[in-house]
Structures are given as C-alpha cells and as structure tokens.
Amino acid sequence: xxxxxxxxxxxxxxxxxxxxxxxxxxxxxxxxxxxxxxxxxxxxxxxxxxxxxxxxxxxxxxxxxxxxxxxxxxxxxxxxxxxxxxxxxxxxxxxxxxxxxxxxxxxxxxxxxxxxxxxxxxxxxxxxxxxxxxxxxxxxxxxxxxxxxxxxxxxxxxxxxxxxxxxxxxxxxxxxxxxxxxxxxxxxxxxxxxxxxxxxxxxxxxxxxxxxxxxxxxxxxxxxxxxxxxxxxxxxxxxxxxxxxxxxxxxxxxxxxxxxxxxxxxxxxxxxxxxxxxxxxxxxxxxxxxxxxxxxxxxxxxxxxxxxxxxxxxxxxxxxxxxxxxxxxxxxxxxxxxxxxxxxxxxxxxxxxxxxxxxxxxxxxxxxxxxxxxxxxxxxxxxxxxxxxxxxxxxxxxxxxxxxxxxxxxxxxxxxxxxxxxxxxxxxxxxxxxxxxxxxxxxxxxxxxxxxxxxxxxxxxxxxxxxxxxxxxxxxxxxxxxxxxxxxxxxxxxxxxxxxxxxxxxxxxxxxxxxxxxxxxxxxxxxxxxxxxxxxxxxxxxxxxxxxxxxxxxxxxxxxxxxxxxxxxxxxxxxxxxxxxxxxxxxxxxxxxxxxxxxxxxxxxxxxxxxxxxxxxxxxxxxxxxxxxxxxxxxxxxxxxxxxxxxxxxxxxxxxxxxxxxxxxxxxxxxxxxxxxxxxxxxxxxxxxxxxxxxxxxxxxxxxxxxxxxxxxxxxxxxxxxxxxxxxxxxxxxxxxxxxxxxxxxxxxxxxxxxxxxxxxxxxxxxxxxxxxxxxxxxxxxxxxx
Numbered sequence: 001x002x003x004x005x006x007x008x009x010x011x012x013x014x015x016x017x018x019x020x021x022x023x024x025x026x027x028x029x030x031x032x033x034x035x036x037x038x039x040x041x042x043x044x045x046x047x048x049x050x051x052x053x054x055x056x057x058x059x060x061x062x063x064x065x066x067x068x069x070x071x072x073x074x075x076x077x078x079x080x081x082x083x084x085x086x087x088x089x090x091x092x093x094x095x096x097x098x099x100x101x102x103x104x105x106x107x108x109x110x111x112x113x114x115x116x117x118x119x120x121x122x123x124x125x126x127x128x129x130x131x132x133x134x135x136x137x138x139x140x141x142x143x144x145x146x147x148x149x150x151x152x153x154x155x156x157x158x159x160x161x162x163x164x165x166x167x168x169x170x171x172x173x174x175x176x177x178x179x180x181x182x183x184x185x186x187x188x189x190x191x192x193x194x195x196x197x198x199x200x201x202x203x204x205x206x207x208x209x210x211x212x213x214x215x216x217x218x219x220x221x222x223x224x225x226x227x228x229x230x231x232x233x234x235x236x237x238x239x240x241x242x243x244x245x246x247x248x249x250x251x252x253x254x255x256x257x258x259x260x261x262x263x264x265x266x267x268x269x270x271x272x273x274x275x276x277x278x279x280x281x282x283x284x285x286x287x288x289x290x291x292x293x294x295x296x297x298x299x300x301x302x303x304x305x306x307x308x309x310x311x312x313x314x315x316x317x318x319x320x321x322x323x324x325x326x327x328x329x330x331x332x333x334x335x336x337x338x339x340x341x342x343x344x345x346x347x348x349x350x351x352x353x354x355x356x357x358x359x360x361x362x363x364x365x366x367x368x369x370x371x372x373x374x375x376x377x378x379x380x381x382x383x384x385x386x387x388x389x390x391x392x393x394x395x396x397x398x399x400x401x402x403x404x405x406x407x408x409x410x411x412x413x414x415x416x417x418x419x420x421x422x423x424x425x426x427x428x429x430x431x432x433x434x435x436x437x438x439x440x441x442x443x444x445x446x447x448x449x450x451x452x453x454x455x456x457x458x459x460x461x462x463x464x465x466x467x468x469x470x471x472x473x474x475x476x477x478x479x480x481x482x483x484x485x486x487x488x489x490x491x492x493x494x495x496x497x498x499x500x501x502x503x504x505x506x507x508x509x510x511x512x513x514x515x516x517x518x519x520x521x522x523x524x525x526x527x528x529x530x531x532x533x534x535x536x537x538x539x540x541x542x543x544x545x546x547x548x549x550x551x552x553x554x555x556x557x558x559x560x561x562x563x564x565x566x567x568x569x570x571x572x573x574x575x576x577x578x579x580x581x582x583x584x585x586x587x588x589x590x591x592x593x594x595x596x597x598x599x600x601x602x603x604x605x606x607x608x609x610x611x612x613x614x615x616x617x618x619x620x621x622x623x624x625x626x627x628x629x630x631x632x633x634x635x636x637x638x639x640x641x642x643x644x645x646x647x648x649x650x651x652x653x654x655x656x657x658x659x660x661x662x663x664x665x666x667x668x669x670x671x672x673x674x675x676x677x678x679x680x681x682x683x684x685x686x687x688x689x690x691x692x693x694x695x696x697x698x699x700x701x702x703x704x705x706x707x708x709x710x711x712x713x714x715x716x717x718x719x720x721x722x723x724x725x726x727x728x729x730x731x732x733x734x735x736x737x738x739x740x741x742x743x744x745x746x747x748x749x750x751x752x753x754x755x756x757x758x759x760x761x762x763x764x765x766x767x768x769x770x771x772x773x774x775x776x777x778x779x780x781x782x783x784x785x786x
Contacts, residue, residue, distance in 0.1 A: 047082035067107035451494035565613035575626025
C-alpha cells in the first residue's frame with residue numbers, strides 16, 4: 001500500500017452504525033482530494049503537515065486541530081514525520097439525532113487563538129487514552145467520550161443556520177445539504193438524476209449543473225462513491241457473495257459493480273477482498289508500531305494534560321516589596337454617543353456620574369451624525385458647542401469619531417471639519433484642541449476598492465488635523481477582526497501601498513466570530529472569556545506578518561453582547577465578566593472603551609422595565625448596575641501593581657495601604673448560547689451557568705509592616721447590591737411603572753455591601769481568606785493604622 005493507515009473500523013464494525021463518531025490513525029506523505037459527507041476532525045500528534053481545505057492551505061504543527069465540514073473538498077498536500085488521528089462525525093446520524101440539519105463548524109487552531117482548543121485537546125487525549133485501555137464495556141466508554149466530544153464541538157464551535165445570512169445568492173443554495181442527505185439515505189435504491197430532480201422540483205439539466213458546481217463532481221460519480229464506500233465495508237467485514245454486496249449497495253448487477261470498482265481502485269472486487277485478507281497481518285503489525293508510538297507520546301504529555309484536582313482553595317503569596325507601575329487602561333475612555341443624545345439634560349447628568357465617580361479621561365463622541373454638510377449654508381456650531389462645552393466643563397478630553405460611511409464622497413465635509421477646528425481652537429484655545437484625538441471609523445471587510453477609497457479619505461482628513469498640529473495622528477479603522485483576521489491583513493496591505501503610517505490601530509471587540517462561510521456572512525457568539533486578548537494577539541500576529549508595528553492598539557468599541565435585550569447585562573454576571581475581561585487583556589490593550597454605557601442612550605421602545613437587559617452601567621432611572629461597580633472597584637486600586645492572576649488584582653500605595661479586586665465569574669453554558677432572547681429571559685438565572693460553585697481565595701501578603709490594619713470589604717453579588725435581584729424581589733412583573741420613592745429605594749439597595757474588621761500583624765505576614773459567591777465581585781481595602 002502507498003500510504004500507511006491503522007484503521008480501527010474493523011474491531012468496532014458491528015457497532016459502527018450506532019456510533020456517532022469513528023476514527024483512524026494515519027501516517028502518510030500525501031493524500032489526493034477528498035469530498036465526503038461526514039465531518040472530519042484532524043488532530044496532529046507529532047510532526048508537521050500541510051492541509052488544503054476548499055481554496056485555503058493551512059500549516060499544522062503538533063497539537064493543532066483542524067475541522068473539515070461536510071462536503072468540503074480537501075487534501076493533505078504534504079507531511080513531515082506526521083502522526084495524526086482523524087475523527088469522523090457521522091453527519092447523517094448527527095442530523096437524525098438532533099432532528100436538525102445544515103451543521104457547520106469553525107474549528108481551526110492554526111488561524112484562531114481560542115482557549116477552548118485546550119479543552120478540546122484534553123477531550124481528544126482522554127479518548128486516546130481510553131482507546132488503549134483493554135476493559136469490559138470498552139465500546140460503551142468510548143461512545144460516552146464520543147458524545148462528550150460532539151457536545152463540546154456543538155457548544156463551542158458550531159455555527160448555526162440562523163447565524164448565516166445569504167449575500168445576493170440564489171435561495172436554491174440551501175438545497176445542497178438536503179440533496180446530499182437524500183442520496184445518503186436512498187443510495188441503496190435505484191435512484192436517477194431524474195428522480196432526484198423531481199424530488200426537489202428542479203429540471204434535470206439545472207440539477208446536473210448545480211450539483212457539479214457544489215460538489216466538484218457529477219451526480220452519478222458521487223452516488224457511486226457513496227455506494228462504493230458502503231460496499232468496501234461489506235467486502236472487508238462479511239463473507240457475502242460479490243452479487244449480494246453489489247445488490248445490497250445499490251448496484252444493479254455484478255458487472256456494473258465490478259466496472260465502477262475497477263475505475264476507482266484499478267482492481268476487481270474479489271481481488272481486493274483477497275488482498276485485504278493478506279494485508280491484514282501487515283496492518284496488524286503496523287498498527288502495533290503506531291500503538292507504541294502514540295502511547296509513547298501520551299506518556300510524554302501525561303503531566304501536561306492532567307486535571308487539577310484537590311481543594312478549591314487557592315493560596316496566593318504576595319511580596320509587597322515587588323512593586324511595578326501599571327496603566328489603568330480601562331478608564332482611559334468612555335463612549336458618550338453622539339451629540340443628539342448628549343444634548344439632553346438627563347443624559348448629561350448620568351455622564352457626569354461616570355466622570356465624577358469613575359474618572360474616565362477621554363469622552364468618545366461621534367461627530368458626523370450631527371453635521372449639515374451644505375457648503376452654501378453658513379455653518380451653525382451652537383448645538384455642538386453646547387455638547388462640547390459640557391464635556392470640557394467636566395474635564396473630559398475629546399476622542400472624536402468620524403464615521404467614514406457617513407462622509408465618504410462628500411467634499412463638503414472637509415470644509416466643515418476645517419472650519420470646526422478653527423472655531424474651537426479660538427473658543428477653547430489651540431492647546432486644548434491639540435490634545436483631542438480623531439478616529440476615522442470604518443468597520444469593513446476591506447476588499448481592495450473599499451481600502452483604496454478609505455485611505456484616500458484618510459489622507460484628506462489627516463491633512464486637515466495636521467494643519468492644527470493635533471498631537472495624535474488620525475487613528476482607525478475600528479475594525480472587528482474576522483475569524484482569520486484577513487480583513488485586517490487586507491487593510492494593512494493597502495496601507496503600505498498607500499505609503500501611510502500612523503501610531504495607533506483601533507479595533508472593535510465583541511465575543512463573536514465574524515467572517516464569510518460559502519459567501520455567507522457569519523456572526524456567531526463564542527463562549528471564550530479570553531476573546532479580548534485573543535483578538536489582540538491575532539492583531540499582533542497579522543501586524544508582524546505584514547511588517548507593520550503600531551505603537552498602540554485601542555479597543556474603541558467593546559460590547560459583551562449584541563442582543564437587544566440580554567438579561568445578563570443587568571446581572572452580577574455582567575459585573576464579574578467586566579472585571580474578568582479587563583484582567584484578561586491587562587498590559588496588552590492601551591484603551592478599552594465600554595460602548596453604550598447608559599441604558600438611556602439605547603433605543604429600546606418596547607422595554608419599559610427598570611431592568612430591561614440593555615447594556616448600560618446605569619438604568620434609565622440612574623440606578624447603578626453591577627457593571628458600574630466593576631469599574632468603581634477597579635478605580636479604587638492603588639498606583640503600584642503587586643500581583644495579577646485570572647481571578648484577582650493586588651495593588652499598593654505609597655502609604656502602606658493595599659487594595660484587592662477579585663471576582664468569581666462563572667462560565668455560561670449551552671442553554672445561554674443556544675437560546676433566543678425570549679428563551680433566555682424566561683430561563684432561571686442559575687441554570688445558565690456551567691456551575692455555581694463558590695471560590696475561596698487566600699491572600700498572604702509578605703513583608704508588610706507590623707501593626708494594626710483596618711480592612712474594608714465591598715461586595716456585589718446576588719444577595720447584595722444587585723439591582724436585578726432586588727427588582728425581582730420587589731415585583732412579580734417586569735412591566736410596571738414605579739414612582740420616585742421606589743427608584744430611591746432601588747438606588748439605596750443597589751449598592752455594595754460593606755464589612756469592616758481589623759487585623760494585627762506581628763511577623764510581617766498578613767493572611768486573609770475570602771469566599772466568593774458565584775459571579776461575585778469584591779474590593780478589599782487594607783489600611784495601615786498609624
């Protein structure tokens with residue numbers, strides 16, 4: 001044989017029809033193009049390999065995972081000492097099991113940085129270990145792991161049908177999967193192209209052309225491939241006559257079966273069967289070699305894949321002498337919307353709260369939504385003056401966003417911008433204006449023509465702001481990275497061709513995957529809490545590949561959910577996830593700008609409830625949510641960093657005081673990710689998380705001064721400070737009008753609980769222990785008593 005396979009199909013053949021997953025180990029140099037209905041998952045155990053999927057080529061290294069979707073044309077182009085396992089999900093079984101169809105997955109560790117791949121690897125290693133254990137009910141244990149893998153893939157990597165939107169394509173494209181499933185089910189029958197055309201209300205001529213476009217082969221060749229695949233299993237694993245094998249698998253007679261078999265394999269069916277029996281000893285011998293090789297790899301990596309067991313108590317030792325400066329990037333900037341919203345007094349009063357209590361430095365304001373570009377009309381600055389006057393009076397610096405979509409092809413805008421800067425340079429002083437920042441926002445896929453036009457506009461606007469010696473270069477484009485980051489790659493390629501350079505790249509960040517799948521736009525919610533630093537890392541890797549280096553990366557748009565009404569926005573979870581995400585991109589992003597920080601700024605005409613699932617830190621009535629207190633706690637930290645890990649941040653001041661912010665953010669489960677907005681609202685809050693365990697943290701501060709310490713703890717959790725939970729306790733209905741007294745009550749209740757105690761230090765060590773409720777956030781202030 002030209003390639004070396006170790007197939008485990010034979011020993012499980014009797015149970016294969018009941019198994020949702022089957023697998024094979026492989027070690028080969030190359031493999032021609034394949035197309036099949038079952039979903040294929042490649043896990044590279046060692047070495048290197050190059051895999052082409054549809055029209056893209058990926059270079060896999062050891063431990064990479066690549067998933068190939070149903071009917072995706074693919075081939076292994078080359079390998080280098082590669083040993084890998086291929087797991088196949090039986091597509092028909094998956095569709096029947098879940099009473100659904102058109103499953104699609106994005107799972108490719110070569111192009112995506114995602115912590116979920118580590119958990120997937122652990123499941124695959126678990127399966128591999130089970131494969132080598134000889135025990136009773138082995139097939140049962142393996143099937144259990146099969147379903148664990150499938151469930152994990154469905155939860156973490158599946159793209160659902162309703163998340164794909166057709167772009168100017170014939171609606172008949174939706175038929176291809178239905179057609180292939182029909183063939184898979186009826187291949188044993190005498191089906192023809194005419195039969196298939198009638199089944200799907202198409203002409204045979206159109207179906208023949210359409211089928212070839214979608215599969216790269218003819219209907220008859222594809223049908224015969226399905227039949228041959230099933231027939232080969234019978235040849236290998238039964239003693240049936242060649243005639244029975246042929247008839248059982250849809251061939252009309254032995255002659256037809258033999259002819260098709262020979263065309264594909266250059267050998268007659270009976271010769272193939274005899275050769276297979278001779279090769280069995282060789283395969284068994286080679287399988288033992290592969291067994292030993294795989295087992296050796298598993299032993300080498302055993303320590304890396306063990307689950308952490310034991311107590312949920314975490315002891316954290318902190319040396320208070322090890323101080324370092326850090327940047328409070330999370331309060332660099334806040335989104336205040338556009339001038340239309342900001343001119344309203346109730347919005348201004350809530351913006352003032354964000355400034356006074358949370359200390360944001362820059363106000364991000366959208367400029368272009370308020371502009372009358374008509375050059376024949378004298379520019380009137382009164383409305384925007386009122387807004388700018390308010391922001392500057394509150395000591396905000398301005399981050400002005402120009403939306404490219406609103407001003408492209410409009411030369412009058414440039415005259416407006418020039419006169420605007422001239423006007424405000426005289427009104428507020430040129431020194432103030434020179435500290436403003438400007439962003440040309442255009443979240444696009446940046447195909448060639450779009451990128452060219454964007455950079456033409458960029459040059460014109462840059463020339464205007466440079467005229468006033470604005471200290472910061474025009475920044476942009478606020479891009480939301482696609483799945484593989486190819487939109488940023490195209491942007492940077494055109495930037496270099498345009499001979500443009502600047503110091504700050506701006507990104508938009510959401511916990512979603514974005515991209516195109518078969519010419520369809522895809523937007524899919526991801527469960528990975530590390531998506532911010534993953535997107536940062538992806539941007540950095542693309543910059544490196546393009547030889548471009550920005551001094552700063554700003555996330556100027558950040559939303560935790562794109563749903564209009566997401567109950568999590570009002571919950572303790574939102575406070576915990578804000579803290580978690582800020583810690584996740586610590587020392588990486590230069591700016592992390594919270595978008596839509598006020599419910600009152602968001603259009604939600606159908607929602608009159610106090611807690612309405614909008615994304616703001618304050619409700620429409622000005623009641624502070626857990627997300628507000630996430631920032632409030634973080635902004636009470638000291639100026640020096642002592643230690644940071646996933647669940648906490650410890651800081652110090654110059655006066656022997658210390659601050660800790662910690663969280664117990666829980667991971668949302670499949671019920672959240674697979675439900676629509678209305679279903680989430682009706683589901684019990686506690687049922688939306690993978691677990692509701694408490695977290696115990698022990699902080700041991702070493703080298704502290706001996707003496708008395710005053711310790712103040714502030715906490716937000718379901719039973720303390722949560723506006724959502726207080727509201728639920730108050731009323732049994734969401735739609736209810738409340739008066740001023742109820743609003744004041746909610747404001748007083750939606751505040752952190754406070755606990756005060758003392759500690760005596762005699763040996764230079766201060767030990768503190770805290771138990772955090774699910775999704776609790778806590779600020780601990782340790783004050784030395786002089």
